[in-house]
Amino acid sequence: MTGIPLVDDREIAVGLRRLSARRSRLRLILTLAMIGVYFGFMVLFAFDKPLLGQLIAPGLTLSIFLGPLVIIAGCALSLIYVIWSQRVFDRQVGGGQP
Amino acid sequence: MTADPLAILFFFLFMALTLGITWWAARRTQSTDQFFAAGGGITAGQNGFALAGDYLSAGALLGIAGLITANGFDGLIYSIGWLVGWPILLFLIAEPLRNLGKYTFADVVALRLRAGPVRLAASVGTMIVILLYLIAQMVATGSLIKLLFGLPYSWSVAAVGATMLVYVLFGGMLATTWVQIVKAALLLGGGILLAILVLARFDMNPLALFAAAAQQFGDRVLQPGEKVAGSGWDAISLGIGLMFGTAGMPHVLMRIFTVRDALRARMSVLYATCLIGLFHLMVFVIGFGAMVIVGPGAVAAAGGGGNMAAPLLARIVGGDVFFGFIAAVSFATMLAVVAGLTLSGVATLSHDCWTSVVRKGRASEREQMVVARIATIVIAVLAVLLGILFEGQNVAFMAGLAFAVAASANFPALLLAIVWRPLSTWGAVASILVGALTAVALIVLSPTVQVDVLGHALAEVQAQWWFVPLRNPAVISMPLSLATAVVVSLLTPERDAAARFLSLHRRVLLGPTPAETSTAAE
Numbered sequence: 001m002t003g004i005p006l007v008d009d010r011e012i013a014v015g016l017r018r019l020s021a022r023r024s025r026l027r028l029i030l031t032l033a034m035i036g037v038y039f040g041f042m043v044l045f046a047f048d049k050p051l052l053g054q055l056i057a058p059g060l061t062l063s064i065f066l067g068p069l070v071i072i073a074g075c076a077l078s079l080i081y082v083i084w085s086q087r088v089f090d091r092q093v094g095g096g097q098p
Numbered sequence: 099m100t101a102d103p104l105a106i107l108f109f110f111l112f113m114a115l116t117l118g119i120t121w122w123a124a125r126r127t128q129s130t131d132q133f134f135a136a137g138g139g140i141t142a143g144q145n146g147f148a149l150a151g152d153y154l155s156a157g158a159l160l161g162i163a164g165l166i167t168a169n170g171f172d173g174l175i176y177s178i179g180w181l182v183g184w185p186i187l188l189f190l191i192a193e194p195l196r197n198l199g200k201y202t203f204a205d206v207v208a209l210r211l212r213a214g215p216v217r218l219a220a221s222v223g224t225m226i227v228i229l230l231y232l233i234a235q236m237v238a239t240g241s242l243i244k245l246l247f248g249l250p251y252s253w254s255v256a257a258v259g260a261t262m263l264v265y266v267l268f269g270g271m272l273a274t275t276w277v278q279i280v281k282a283a284l285l286l287g288g289g290i291l292l293a294i295l296v297l298a299r300f301d302m303n304p305l306a307l308f309a310a311a312a313q314q315f316g317d318r319v320l321q322p323g324e325k326v327a328g329s330g331w332d333a334i335s336l337g338i339g340l341m342f343g344t345a346g347m348p349h350v351l352m353r354i355f356t357v358r359d360a361l362r363a364r365m366s367v368l369y370a371t372c373l374i375g376l377f378h379l380m381v382f383v384i385g386f387g388a389m390v391i392v393g394p395g396a397v398a399a400a401g402g403g404g405n406m407a408a409p410l411l412a413r414i415v416g417g418d419v420f421f422g423f424i425a426a427v428s429f430a431t432m433l434a435v436v437a438g439l440t441l442s443g444v445a446t447l448s449h450d451c452w453t454s455v456v457r458k459g460r461a462s463e464r465e466q467m468v469v470a471r472i473a474t475i476v477i478a479v480l481a482v483l484l485g486i487l488f489e490g491q492n493v494a495f496m497a498g499l500a501f502a503v504a505a506s507a508n509f510p511a512l513l514l515a516i517v518w519r520p521l522s523t524w525g526a527v528a529s530i531l532v533g534a535l536t537a538v539a540l541i542v543l544s545p546t547v548q549v550d551v552l553g554h555a556l557a558e559v560q561a562q563w564w565f566v567p568l569r570n571p572a573v574i575s576m577p578l579s580l581a582t583a584v585v586v587s588l589l590t591p592e593r594d595a596a597a598r599f600l601s602l603h604r605r606v607l608l609g610p611t612p613a614e615t616s617t618a619a620e
């Protein structure tokens with residue numbers, strides 16, 4: 001079963017609309033965060049290669065430090081979204097979803 | 099490189115396993131829902147692996163490892179670009195897509211617009227993406243099998259085509275999914291093992307590995323360069339194509355429909371993101387490992403455009419058995435990606451074009467399956483012929499172009515259909531066509547085709563008035579596609595489409611009711 005609550009449509013409408021607005025806002029923020037992190041890195045890569053090429057430790061340049069960090073940030077932002085959705089959205093909307 | 103008996107043994111083991119899976123799946127694949135979406139019965143964990151399997155092409159292991167071995171840090175730009183699209187897919191697309199669609203992303207766009215024109219336009223965009231990506235995979239596959247197993251090129255391409263045909267034709271989505279899962283597990287396992295074997299030589303410290311590379315080849319290998327991903331706007335354009343192309347790739351989107359509901363779709367995209375991220379970090383280590391342990395000279399000398407870095411490294415750190423294993427896994431990888439692409443092409447031709455547009459949703463289950471199987475054979479034959487025709491071509495540009503077209507043609511229409519109420523039928527159609535055509539035209543006029551493929555001198559091409567200095571078109575074609583959608587939609591307002599958008603709001607959040615599920619195909 002998909003998560004259709006067994007309550008009257010009008011009853012859930014207000015709560016649902018509020019929840020849906022919160023969720024849309026979170027989606028927008030996380031999307032902008034991902035775009036910001038990625039293109040922040042890509043702008044440095046595209047326009048300031050010497051800065052990214054600086055050695056910050058033996059065997060470690062700024063680019064090698066930040067590059068994998070972008071990958072990890074992608075996974076972390078996804079995790080934040082999924083945890084929020086489960087704790088807040090699914091609990092209020094889905095009821096008994098597994 | 100001659101045929102390696104262990105590689106061939108692993109290769110046959112994998113073939114036997116996947117054909118066994120196909121035989122098992124074939125008995126369960128009777129209906130179109132089974133054929134295209136595995137009956138929605140795939141779990142989130144399984145689909146996470148299958149998504150990663152569909153997405154991690156041979157380019158991810160062999161190609162990026164080779165780029166890093168030859169150029170150092172720059173190869174990572176592709177790894178990053180191929181990952182950052184996944185969170186976007188998760189935040190904006192995955193759940194509404196699962197709640198609104200049935201087999202293809204066109205379902206979602208068509209749901210509140212006039213289905214005929216939208217589905218046809220979406221099919222054009224989708225088929226361009228699939229054929230380009232399929233050619234890239236087939237060409238890479240043919241030349242690698244030639245290297246790994248000593249088979250002639252055209253035989254290799256035909257063998258891949260024939261095997262993939264068996265998976266898709268008889269096993270449909272269920273068999274394809276399990277082939278992806280097996281392949282993803284082998285690829286991830288092999289990649290992690292290879293990375294650990296490399297790191298074991300450097301006290302498990304990646305920095306020691308990077309320092310060793312810098313000592314041998316200079317600090318340059320740890321620094322961003324110009325060769326792989328370009329500079330300035332070209333690099334930004336590449337980034338746009340990779341990020342938004344991922345969220346518009348038809349074979350990735352199609353996989354969202356194999357799970358039962360939006361919750362599982364969300365979880366499976368999260369799993370896929372983490373698996374792909376982990377894999378790319380391993381490939382970074384593997385690439386530097388090949389640089390230090392094998393040496394860029396030896397990798398280049400082995401042929402295959404630097405693609406042999408990972409297998410050669412495997413032979414040195416893990417012996418012939420590991421070499422055979424990595425070679426067989428690379429083959430499995432290509433086969434699985436080709437199967438996934440073919441299946442999404444089949445869904446487009448039979449579900450979008452035939453069932454929905456030609457037959458207006460009135461085709462019987464039996465007829466739909468017949469059409470799907472004919473489409474499978476057509477695409478398989480086409481893939482083999484194009485693969486042979488394009489032998490020796492630069493495959494990177496075709497893969498890059500596939501992502502750029504996906505970002506410009508598919509992604510804007512799909513996103514606006516989900517979030518933007520005023521989107522009209524002609525707005526969506528114009529956006530898809532403008533995005534696809536500009537992306538293709540810009541690439542044809544760029545140095546990528548004019549210089550690298552056609553062999554014109556750069557100076558001669560630069561003097562032409564039509565010259566496009568960008569190698570990657572997405573920075574122009576994607577905003578143009580979005581702007582087209584907005585302008586045309588505002589010029590051709592469609593009251594029905596806007597009203598239907600509001601009535602779909604509940605379904606985007608909560609998923610279809612049982613009554614809506616049964617009518618979703620229309």
